[in-house]
Amino acid sequence: MDHITGAWRRTAAGAGLLRPDGSVASTIFAEMTALATATGGINLGQGFPDEDGPREVLEAAREAISAGANQYPPGLGLLELREAIGEHQRRFYGLDVDPATQVVVTAGATEALASALLALVDGPDDEVVVFEPYYDSYAACVALAGATLRTVPLRWPGFQPDLDELAAVVNDRTRVILVNDPHNPTGAVFERDVLEEIVRLAHAHDAVILTDEVYEHLTFDVPHTPIATLPGAWERTLTISSGGKTFRTTGWKIGWISGPTDLLTAVLTVKQYLTYTNGSAFQPAIAVGLRLPDAFFAGIADDMKRKSGILGAGLRAAGLAVSAPRGSYFTVADASSLGAVDAADFCRGPLAEAGVVGIPITAFTTPERRGEYATLIRFAACKRTEVLDEAAARLAALAR
CATH class of the missing domain: 3.40.640.10 (Type I PLP-dependent aspartate aminotransferase-like (Major domain))
Known part of the structure; x- marks a missing residue:
């Protein structure tokens, strides 16, 4: 059957999901979402809003x-x-x-x-x-x-x-x-x-x-x-x-x-x-x-900027170095400032124990360059203000 498995193997390999034994691993997104569900953590890993649209x-x-x-x-x-x-x-x-x-x-x-x-x-x-x-x-x-x-x-x-x-x-x-x-x-x-x-x-x-x-x-x-x-x-x-x-x-x-x-x-x-x-x-x-008026489009950008600011402030207060975003849902933080050497381990360990879930940036890289991004974590700010405030409060535990 090897002749009919080429496409899915190429796809899994391209996504970084092909294990050495040839089986397909689950994505880090699925793993972190399951971790948030199991621990009651705030899921700032996946980039979907928790509010309805207009x-x-x-x-x-x-x-x-x-x-x-x-x-x-x-x-x-x-x-x-x-x-x-x-x-x-x-x-x-x-x-x-x-x-x-x-x-x-x-x-x-x-x-x-x-x-x-x-x-x-x-x-x-x-x-x-x-x-x-x-x-x-x-x-x-x-x-x-x-x-x-x-x-x-x-x-x-x-x-x-x-x-x-x-x-x-x-x-x-x-x-x-x-x-x-x-x-x-x-x-x-x-x-x-x-x-x-x-x-x-x-x-x-x-x-x-x-x-x-x-x-x-x-x-x-x-x-x-x-x-x-x-x-x-x-x-x-x-x-x-x-x-x-x-x-x-x-x-x-x-x-x-x-x-x-x-x-x-x-x-x-x-x-x-x-x-x-x-x-x-x-x-x-x-x-x-x-076809909504200009005020709507200006408003959603202002709202996301404000939420990104809340998230960034919480990450900095926790002792993480932060790259200030200029757009999108996402903020990247560097966990090496807290002594981390591997963001995936940090996400599964201290971050999850604090009650917050993020995604290691290595999920978005080739194997050859993962070392360059080893301590970086992506967080999503597209959540309600009260959720981000609670996440910031939980992140404070990392600074103790």
């Missing part, structure tokens, strides 16, 4: 269900949502996107990512460049596509890539440069010169830029700049986003990918044989969300 969006989903939107929507996604996505891109970024040919609705950003990688790369001679640490599905999807993963390190505490290192990694075998900005797990927002260098390198080596921008409306005192808006970028950039983070509806799994028609056609060719389509009642609801 009333208008939730009500729109209820109305759609009542109106009979319970069967397959079109494979491209409902035109109503595709039009709202086009309006959103023009309203916030000045991008003209044709809803008819340049937008595809997907089952979350993750399906958009998987579809794009399966469409654009073809075997181990093709390389995909990502910034490390990276969202865990990136390596798994690259492995599933059979391509070779190449990484550019983001280093504590600022997590901005070194441009010389970036230029040394991108080469003529690079088919895709995968950019996550704002960045999970570090909370970094890339500087303009980084984005410009990515565009330059993509042109120099004829690569496609694939951007994951799901935290686009959750930046703190810095604007979000889609790479597609930079000179020369649009024609070789596919932009991914979703409604889950913006509207606190992560379980709905409504995402989208937009870009030039020729690139999007390749992605759709793959996507139509994955989920085909999804979320018929949730799609019009996300369209309502994308």
Whole structure:
């Protein structure tokens, strides 16, 4: 049966889940969630909110269900949502996107990512460049596509890539440069010169830029700049986003990918044989969300900045060194300031005993670079204020 196990083994290996004996391990996310459940710990490991999204969006989903939107929507996604996505891109970024040919609705950003990688790369001679640490599905999807993963390190505490290192990694075998900005797990927002260098390198080596921008409306005192808006970028950039983070509806799994028609056609060719389509009642609801007034979008960024501040203050008071995030749900802390040499052991031991759960950053790295991130932990601030206050109080036990 070895001839039919290649894909799942590649995927498990890419995700860092393949044990030496060939079996598949559970993810650190599952382990830490189970630990929180078993101990009554506050789960700041997984990045999902514990509050519902805006009333208008939730009500729109209820109305759609009542109106009979319970069967397959079109494979491209409902035109109503595709039009709202086009309006959103023009309203916030000045991008003209044709809803008819340049937008595809997907089952979350993750399906958009998987579809794009399966469409654009073809075997181990093709390389995909990502910034490390990276969202865990990136390596798994690259492995599933059979391509070779190449990484550019983001280093504590600022997590901005070194441009010389970036230029040394991108080469003529690079088919895709995968950019996550704002960045999970570090909370970094890339500087303009980084984005410009990515565009330059993509042109120099004829690569496609694939951007994951799901935290686009959750930046703190810095604007979000889609790479597609930079000179020369649009024609070789596919932009991914979703409604889950913006509207606190992560379980709905409504995402989208937009870009030039020729690139999007390749992605759709793959996507139509994955989920085909999804979320018929949730799609019009996300369209309502994308058309909410500017005050809503400014408000969610301010709210996340405030919550990140509460979390950061609690971590610092506990004696942890903290990298102040500029966006996303996440804050990274360094446990070496408390004598830790391995963040995973620290999460299972002193942190769990204090009643808080985080995720070691090594869950987001290649085996070769895990030593560089060995003492770093990711915490999620997307929880109610009272939960974060309680987490801060529990973290104080670490300082005793």
